[in-house]
Structure formats: C-alpha cells, structure tokens
Amino acid sequence: MPELPEVETMRRGVLGVIGAAILDAHPATCSYRPIAVYPAPRLFAQRAVGRRIVAVDRVGKRVVLRLDSNDAVIFEPRMTGLVLIANPPNQEHLRFRLQLSGDVADLWYWDRRGLGSVRLLSPDEFQNALGPHKLGPDALAITAGELQARLQYRRTPIKPALLDQRIIAGVGNLYASELLHRAKMHPARSCDSLSRAAWRRVHAALQEVLEEAIRYEGSTLSDGTYRNALNEAGGFQNHHRVYDREGQTCRTCQRTAILRIVQAQRATFYCPRCQKAS
DNA sequence: CATATGTCCTGAGAGC
DNA sequence: TGCTCTCAGGACATAT
Secondary structure (H helix, E strand, O other): OOOHHHHHHHHHHOHHHOOOEEEEEEEOOOOOOOOEEEOOHHHHHHHHOOOEEEEEEEEOOEEEEEEOOOOEEEEEOOOOEEEEOOOOOOOOOEEEEEEEOOOOOOEEEEEOOOOOEEEEEOHHHHHHHHOOOOOOOEOOOOOHHHHHHHHOOOOOEHHHHHOOOOOOEOOOHHHHHHHHHHOOOOOOOEHHHOOHHHHHHHHHHHHHHHHHHHHOOOOOOOOOOOOOOOOOOOOHHHHOOOOOOOOOEOOOOOOOEOEEEEEOOEEEEEOOOOOOOO
16 A cells, blocks of 8 residues: 555656656556556557656655656556566556656556556646645645644544545555554544644654655565565565554553554554553 | 545455 | 455545
8 A cells, every 4th residue: 555655665766767758658468457547548648658757756645757748647556556667576467668768667557456547647637636625735745733724623533534635645544553653642532632732743753654664665564565666675564563563562662462443444553552542 | 515435456364 | 175255445436
C-alpha cells in the first residue's frame, strides 16, 4: 500500500528521466484484466510521444511526470502499483511502458492487483481530478494550524479522519497508526476533543514518522510487494512501533501488547498503555 | 454538506 | 496434500 513515503521514494528513484523524450507509450501485454488507462491508449500515445519530461513530482500518493506540453502523466499505484526503471518483480504484472530517449532506461508501471491507473491529463483535467477541492494540503507541507483547522470540528475518530485525502494528502492506513502512537494519541479519540497542544503533537508526529520512513525508503510488508524504482525493498517495516505488531510488546513502554481494532473497515494498531483513551 | 458502506483486484495464509 | 475461504486497503461510487 504505497503511501506518501513509498511514493516519494519511487519519485526520487526515477528523477533520472528528467530531460528524456517519450519515444512510445503503451500498455504492456498482460494476460490479466487491463488496468485503467486514460485516455484510451491510442490517444494517450498521440499526446505523449515526442514530448519531453521536464519534472517529476509527487501529488499525494501519485507520481507525476510533467511534460513540456504542460500535460502530465500520473501513475497512481493504489494498493500494489510500482513505478520502476529496472528489473520488475516479475514480467506478468507489467502494465504500462514509457519508452524514453537517450541512455535513459524505460519507465515501467507494474501492478499485481491492478487497482492502480496511468493517466495523461491536461492542466484543466489535472485541476479537476487532483486540485485543491479533491486533495488537501500535502502531509509534508501542512502546518499544525492548518491540520487543526481542517479537523477540529469533526466528530469522527481521528484515525479514519487522517485517511481522508480531501483533508490531508498522503497519509494511509499504515502511517496513520504509526503517527498516532508517536503522538501518544488513542486512535478512537474524536477530532473535536483535541486541544491545540494535542494537534501540535499529532502534527509533529506526522512530520517525524513520514521523514523517518522516507529515510528508510518506505515499508515493505511481509507480502514483499512494495519496492523502490530499482526493485529494492524498503527498510522502515523494521521500525514500525505498532503496525502489523498485534500481540507483540510495545517498543516504547516495553510491557504492553499491541492491540488490533477495526475502524471504518480498516485495521488500526495501537498500544493501550501509551495511547490512553482520554 | 458529512458520514457510512460497498466495490474493484490478486495472492498469501488460514482452516479443514 | 489440496481445496475453499477470508483478508489486505487506496480511491471512488452510491446511499443515508
């Protein structure tokens, strides 16, 4: 489940494509149901071929190639997507290929479950699909005040609220649990019960955990799906304090077993001693 | 508007 | 051992 740290790692891994021109753009032959490609492949290629890549950005949990035509190519990995410049984990889940000019390796989109997408959007389309009414401020750029202002009157539990991309972009299920543990905040605490000091704690923990996870190049869970652009595993899974650690001892208090609960149909992990309910 | 639920997809792992 | 079943969760559609 690539979240902000994993997608940022993918982005950094493909910065070498900046300056290259797109020679061809097409779905990979794949026996599975095709992933979403927009516009349809023929038109996609028509608009992409011959254009030069001028920047590689991240927008929430997506990798974005900016083209000299002002169009953008958006890779959205969702659960199991990868943006690669070498050695895919296997051939059968390769979904899309961008052939590039010069010495630059081709850019591949690989996706085991195929829930992700590859899109080419005009500036208008980009605004409609990924503009500020669809996505909140980036999790690495948001201030403590903005975070508080956007959530403080909600009556929902804080953990699922942090997953709402219109509020804040980039946080997913894994890092929501991790950041709340660092903030010593119970995941079921109602947003409208948090003090200003508590919001500052949550904000500081958010920055901390994302920056640390980026340093370790993201989390590769036991299914091994997530890889960086060179098909290497991340390292942050070894530093998780709660995620996927049900029944194991809390690394902070050294005495309490981590609990797993379900909120909004998603698994939440927390330490009942370090993250008090009130 | 806010909030809740169902859906897509594949493969790992559980249970019998 | 081999089969069937559940589950993982990002984003979006639809319902309340």
